[in-house]
Ligand SMILES: Nc1ncnc2c1ncn2[C@@H]1O[C@H](COP(=O)(O)OP(=O)(O)O)[C@@H](O)[C@H]1O
């Protein structure tokens with residue numbers, strides 16, 4: 155479904171992502187882990203079109219998407235969340251999601267249709283679906299959910315979820331992990347899921363890729379990752 | 395922000411009465427009213443962009459195109475303004491898109507956007523001055539007069555011209571309402587706040603920006619055309635350049651750029667203020683009037699960024715439920 159081949163990104167000479175390659179199969183949940191600064195969010199920015207790769211190719215459902223504008227990639231069915239939530243505070247909560255449904259979805263002809271998709275997405279993640287709730291009253295966990303709702307409202311086939319657990323307490327983490335599992339199972343959405351800690355993620359993902367300093371150091375099933383020497387080295391003292 | 399039905403009636407009835415009143419008043423008041431209507435249109439057009447943080451300091455460019463193109467076509471080729479004005483609007487839109495397309499592509503935002511637009515307004519002024527053979531340069535020009543004529547849109551009868559200006563003003567309000575109620579408002583608010591996040595939500599940032607730029611520049615050109623047709627005299631400084639561009643910004647902000655009627659109130663306020671100061675100080679003391687005018691605008695912009703309408707909303711707003719306590723910051 156997604157094929158990333160030899161993708162690199164340098165910021166003023168600093169190589170944040172170094173020839174990373176991986177494939178995502180339709181229907182799977184792929185975990186992408188690595189310590190802070192290892193290039194996970196940058197990879198998402200490259201796939202989703204927020205940044206242009208310095209090299210390499212990215213194909214989504216057989217079509218080359220590297221360098222396309224982000225809105226076109228979104229409309230093709232590839233949605234992403236931001237690690238640090240980026241809500242539109244000048245819009246109401248539901249308007250945030252309606253916007254994504256209307257502009258980011260395919261075959262959404264009217265505002266009413268977009269509202270319906272928005273309400274469905276808000277219900278799915280467990281946020282209020284009324285038209286009046288504003289962003290300013292929301293807490294950290296709710297803002298994380300808003301990121302998910304906004305992505306889901308575009309009815310993607312592939313979801314890039316960036317640290318959906320960040321800043322959550324343990325119970326919230328478990329619930330968020332379950333939610334990603336449900337999104338895959340009930341909606342049939344393929345997911346690439348980034349976290350900097352292994353923890354809860356390992357329970358839900360089918361496969362995992364470990365990144366360090368912009369390079370892939372491991373690809374395989376979660377069980378093997380736990381026993382891999384290089385992964386242990388990278389995570390020594392850094393996992394919980 | 396959006397009041398109930400009764401508050402809306404309270405607002406619209408006096409407004410309709412005020413808009414109709416000049417038909418029954420003297421020439422002097424009709425003259426004020428025409429100016430207020432035309433500038434209301436221009437300020438509303440500017441605020442259609444300004445409210446989304448697209449702060450243009452160069453709307454004088456579109457005003458100038460709107461003023462000069464129909465008059466040049468009329469004087470040189472006898473083209474009726476009924477054709478000349480749409481052509482001028484199209485040209486202003488083309489100009490706006492030619493500048494807007496690369497600026498938006500290069501993500502020219504904030505101060506840089508303001509600077510680019512500032513230059514644009516001044517460039518149009520310089521072009522008008524440079525083409526002095528046809529435009530009369532800084533001395534200005536007058537449309538060839540034919541007496542009262544709807545064909546030439548020369549209406550010495552002020553009430554008739556006021557009717558035309560009212561229709562144009564309403565067109566501005568209709569555009570505002572269309573934006574306010576449409577999905578484009580959500581798109582432009584999201585762009586104003588975070589272009590990358592808007593793109594990721596599927597918003598074609600370039601396209602949406604160009605759309606509102608086209609509407610805004612086209613309506614501004616319409617205002618410029620009507621102003622020229624009304625005054626029957628065009629000069630580069632009154633119709634383009636930095637001075638008039640900044641006047642547009644100040645007046646729209648003073649009235650309130652986040653409300654449909656804010657720019658209209660800004661027009662009424664600034665025009666009546668100018669007139670009041672002129673009457674008060676007479677013609678001997680022009681400097682004092684201008685200084686007071688300038689000082690008042692600065693005070694407005696610093697202390698009332700949401701303008702007169704914003705202040706009125708704050709005073710009229712019923713006491714609200716206090717905002718929820720701030721959420722703890724996520725530990726990233
Ligand atoms: N826009 C940017 N400009 C410059 N450096 C950046 C930018 N984005 C990320 N980086 C750098 O690239 C590296 C990888 O960052 P990031 O992808 O955010 O890591 P992760 O998500 O794995 O924590 C970091 O060293 C970061 O400082």
Ligand SMILES: [Mg+2]
Nearest residue numbers: 194195196237
């Ligand atoms: Mg990150």
